[in-house]
Amino acid sequence: MLPSDNKQGSLLDRLTESVVRRIAGRTSRRDVLTKLGGAVAAVPTFMLLPVSRAGAATAKPKAMTPFGAKAQAKDELACDYWRYCAIDGNLCSACGGGVHTCPPGTAPSPTSWIGSCYNPQDGASYMIAYRDCCGQDSCNEVTCLNTDGDQPTYRPMANNDIIWCFGTGTSEMYNCSTAAVVGKAS
Amino acid sequence: MLPSDNKQGSLLDRLTESVVRRIAGRTSRRDVLTKLGGAVAAVPTFMLLPVSRAGAATAKPKAMTPFGAKAQAKDELACDYWRYCAIDGNLCSACGGGVHTCPPGTAPSPTSWIGSCYNPQDGASYMIAYRDCCGQDSCNEVTCLNTDGDQPTYRPMANNDIIWCFGTGTSEMYNCSTAAVVGKAS
Amino acid sequence: MSLMTLPHLCNPKGRRTAFLCSLLTGVALLAATATARADEPILQTEQSDVTTLAPWSPHTILVVDAVYQHNKDGRAYVIDADKGRLMGMVQAAYNANVTLTPDASHFYVGETTWERGNRGERNDLLAEYDARTLKITADEKLPSRALVTPKRNDLAISADASRVYVYQMSPGSGVEVVDTATHKVTQTVDVPGCALIYPWGNSGFSSLCADGTLANVSLGADGKPSMTHSAPFFEPDHDGIFEQSPSVTKDGKAWFISYTGKVYPTTLGVNATVEKPWSLQEGAGMKAAPDSAKPFEVTWRPGGWQMSALHKSRHELYVLMHKGTFWTHKDAGSEVWVYDTETHKRVRRMVLPVASPMVGVTQDDNPLMFATDEETGDFFMLDAKSGKLLHKMKALGGALIFTVAPGEG
C-alpha cells in the first residue's frame, strides 16, 4: 500500500528512502543497523522539515510552523524562545547551564535529536541539536514540551522522548536539555 | 546541672534513669548498647506520657493532649483518627493496607515507635505501635504529621522521624505506617 | 512480622538481632502487663500482617506513573477502579514499561536502576510480579532496554504469555525476547531502522520503521527470527503514525492512527496487510485534516501521550481529540471521540472533566474509561458509555501516562 496520493514526496524524500533501502539491501545486518541508524536518523530528519524545503526557494524564509510564528529571541528561560521549537524537557538555561551549556556536574551527550527552528531576529531557520545533559535526575525549574517536527522513535533523531544520554561517560540519567545551533537550515 | 526545679520527675522517671545508669555502669560497652537501647527506648516512652500517668488515678481518663481531645474513631483514612496521635507519614489504610495491615508487596517492621493515644469511643488510652511497611518508596495517598509524645531520635522508640524498617527482610525503603494496638496504656 | 514472631527473632545471632530482640521483648512484656492489668480489654492487641489482593476483576487496573520530576522513582499503582481506591504499588523505575499477562495473574515491569542511584553499574531489569501478592516472582537482568518516556509498545507479551518482548535502543534498535518459563533472554532481534513492538500470536511481533514500512518478525520453532517488511504505507515526516496506536495480540488486528487522523486498519503477521485508511474527521462528518505541508490549519486532531484505546468486543476505538494545528500531536485531548471500527463512524463524543494526555478503557461489558489531569496528577474514572465521571482520585501521581487493564492486547 502506497502513501496517500494527494502529495508527492520531495526529491530528497525519495533519495533518502532509496539510499536507505540500498544500504539495507547490500550490507550485513549488523552494518545495516549502524549505517541505517546514521542515515535515517541524521539525514532526513531536519532536511525534510517544512522550513528547509520552503526556505530553499526564498531569500528570507518566513516561519513555517505555528511555533516559529510566535517565537521570541530574547528570553532563554521561556519555552517560546525560538531555539526551543522541538525541545521536550527541562531547560538547562534554568538549571545552572545555558542554551548550549550543561550545568556543573552533568555532561552533554555527543548525540542528540535535531530540530529546525525559525529565528525571528534574522528571519533564518537553523538546525538545532538538542543535546541532553546527563548524570543527575531531572532538574525541574522550567519544563517545556515543544513538538515542531517531532516524530516517533522510529525516526530517532527527530524524537524528543528518547533519553539522549548515549556516550556521556555518566549514567544515562536525564537532567536537562540544551539547544545548540549546528548549522543553517535554509 | 540538674533539671529545672519546678517539677519532680515521677518515680518511674527516676527509676528508669537509675536503671539506665546502672546498666551503663556494669556492663560492657557492647552490651550497654543493646540493653540501653532496649530499656531507654522501650520502657519510658509511653509510660511517661501524660495519659498513662493521669490515667492511673481515674477510672475513665480523659484525653490528656490536644490531639486526643479532638480525635475521632470512625474514619481510618483521616489524620485525626485517634490511633494516629503520633503518626508521621503515609497511612497504610489509604495505600492498600489497613490500620495494622501492610499493603501487598511490602512487609511490616518488627520494630516500631510507640505512642499512647486516647480512644474517644471507650475513653481509654492505648499503646500504639507504629509499624512501618517497607520495601517500596513512599505511598503518598494520605500523609499525616501528628506528634503526641514525639521525642527526638535520642529517644528512638518515641521518635517518628526514623525509618522503622529494621529487620523487614525487604529493603529499608519506607512505604507507609500502620498503627496497631499493643496494649492498654491507662 | 509481629510480636508473634518473637521466638524466631530472639535467637540472637549478633548485635543487630540482639538489639531487635531487646526492643521487642520490652514492648511485648509491657504490652502483656498492660493487657493483664486492664479490667476491660476493650481493644485487643493486634498483630501486624500483610494483605493480598482478591483475584483481579475487569476493573482492577495498573496505572503507570513516570514521575517526570523524579524519574528514578517511577511506579505502577494497582487501582480498584470501581471504588477509586489504591490497592498497592510497585516500583517502576526510570522510564519503566509495564505489561500484564492475558489472565491478569502476573505483570512485568521493565525498569532501569543504577547501583548508586544516579551512578555506578546500570541494571536493566525485567521484574515479574504476582498480581495478587505484588511480590516479585522473577527479577531478571536484561542486556539493555530503551530509555524513553514510557510507551505501551516498548514492552509486550505474546498471546500465550510464553514470551515477553523488551524494546531496546542501545543505541541500535532491537527487541529482546524473554522466555517467561525460564526467565531468560533467549535472543535479541535487531530491528534496524525500526522501533516498538506490536505483538501478534504466540511468536511474532511487528515494528514501525523509519521508511514507512512495517517490519514483521517471526520466531521459528527453533527460536530463530525471520523478518519481512511490508510495503511503505506512510511518510513519517508528512504524517507520522502514533506509537500508541492500539492492537490486538491474539488476532494481530491493529489500528495505526496518524498525526492527521488517518486510521490504517492492519492485520499483523508475516505478511502484514495494511488497508486503505479512513479518517477520524470524516467519520465525524468533517473534512480530513491536512498534513505537515499545511501546518497552520486549526481543526480537531488526535493527540496526547496514550492518545488511543480499544474496546475489543464492542469494536470501539477511543481517541483523544483536541483543536489545534499540525505539530500539536502531543497536546492533551479535551474530548474523547469513539469510533466503530467496522463502520468507521464516530458513535460517541465525550467531553473530559479536564484535557487529558491519556485515555484507557476496560474490556468488559460495562467499561470504565480513564483520564488524568497533567497539572494535578488527578486520576478520573468515567463511564465509558456516557463519559459520566464516577470517581476521582486526587493527586494519585506525578505523571500518569497510561493504564493497563485485564484483557487488553
Added chain:
Amino acid sequence: MSLMTLPHLCNPKGRRTAFLCSLLTGVALLAATATARADEPILQTEQSDVTTLAPWSPHTILVVDAVYQHNKDGRAYVIDADKGRLMGMVQAAYNANVTLTPDASHFYVGETTWERGNRGERNDLLAEYDARTLKITADEKLPSRALVTPKRNDLAISADASRVYVYQMSPGSGVEVVDTATHKVTQTVDVPGCALIYPWGNSGFSSLCADGTLANVSLGADGKPSMTHSAPFFEPDHDGIFEQSPSVTKDGKAWFISYTGKVYPTTLGVNATVEKPWSLQEGAGMKAAPDSAKPFEVTWRPGGWQMSALHKSRHELYVLMHKGTFWTHKDAGSEVWVYDTETHKRVRRMVLPVASPMVGVTQDDNPLMFATDEETGDFFMLDAKSGKLLHKMKALGGALIFTVAPGEG
C-alpha cells in the same frame, strides 16, 4: 563532549561506538555543508560545554530537598541566593545529609541507594563533591548510616575539615569517623543511648542522650575514642531538646533549645558545661511556656524542622515561632524571633511570607535569611535584618528541609 571530540569518538571499538560515530559524522558533515552554503552565517555553530561555578560567595548556598514523596530522588541544590537562581544540583538520595567544608571548597553528601532501586544490595555512601565543578572527588562506601528524615546533626565535619562524622543507627547508635585525606572510615564510635553529632574542634563531638546528658567523645592522637558524660540537664519526655539546635564547631559553643523554649548555653568539649537556661518567651517579655504536664496551654513556642539558625559574628539566634499547645514542636513557624545570645533578649521579630518549617541564615555582614513553603516547595530569600522578601523561587523542590551556607558550624 561535542562535535569537537569527533576524532576521539570515531575510533570504532564496537557497535555502539560505530553507531555514535555514524550519527555524529552525519550531523557534522551536514552542519559543515549547511554552514558553508550559508551566505551570511549569522549564528555560529555552537559547541556543547559544561559550566563551572565561580568561587562561592557567602550567599552561595546548598538547599537540601528530601523529596518526601519520592525519597530515593532527594537532592541538594546549589543556589545563588543573591539572584534567586539555581546553579546546579547533585543527588542526595534517601534521607541524605549534607555538610560543607569550612572553606566552602567541597561538600559531602551522606546518602543511601539500593542496587535495584528499592531492592538489592544497600549502599551507604559518602560522596565528596568539588563545590565548583560539582564533580564527585570521592565516593566511599560506608558501613551504614542512619535512615531518618534528614537533620543537620546527622552528618558533621571537624573544624579543620580533616574528619567527617556520620551518624549511624543500624539499629544501634554509632558515629563513623571518616578521614577526609584517605576517604576511609577510621573507626565507628558507639554512642549507646545517644544520638546526633555536635562537633567541636578538630577531633571531638558530643551527642544528646536519652537520659538527658551529653556524651562527649574525644578522638585521641592514636585515633582511639574516649567518652565522658555530662550530668543530666534536661528531661526528654517533659521538655526535649530540639535536635536541630545550633552549635559552632571551632569553639564548641552550642545553644540547646527545648520544646518549651528554654535555651541552654553550652560549651562542648571533654568537660562539656551546660549553663542555666534562659527562656525565649521571657526574652520577649512574656512568661515562659509550660512543659508536657500542661499540654493544652496555647502560647508562642519554637517549632518546625530546622527550627533554628545562628549568626555567629552578630551573636544572633534565629528561632521559628508559632502559637500552639505542647506537642506542636514540628509545626511550621509563622514568625522568626531573633535573640541576642549575650543579652538573651529578643532583638527582632519578623513575620514570614508563609509559615515555614525551616530557617537558615548566611554568616556575612549583610545576611540573608531563608524559609520555605511546605505546600508549594517555594523557596524564600529574605533580608535577615528586616525580614524583607528579596527573592522567591517558585516550586524549587518537594521538601526543602534545611540550608547550608559557607562559614556555618
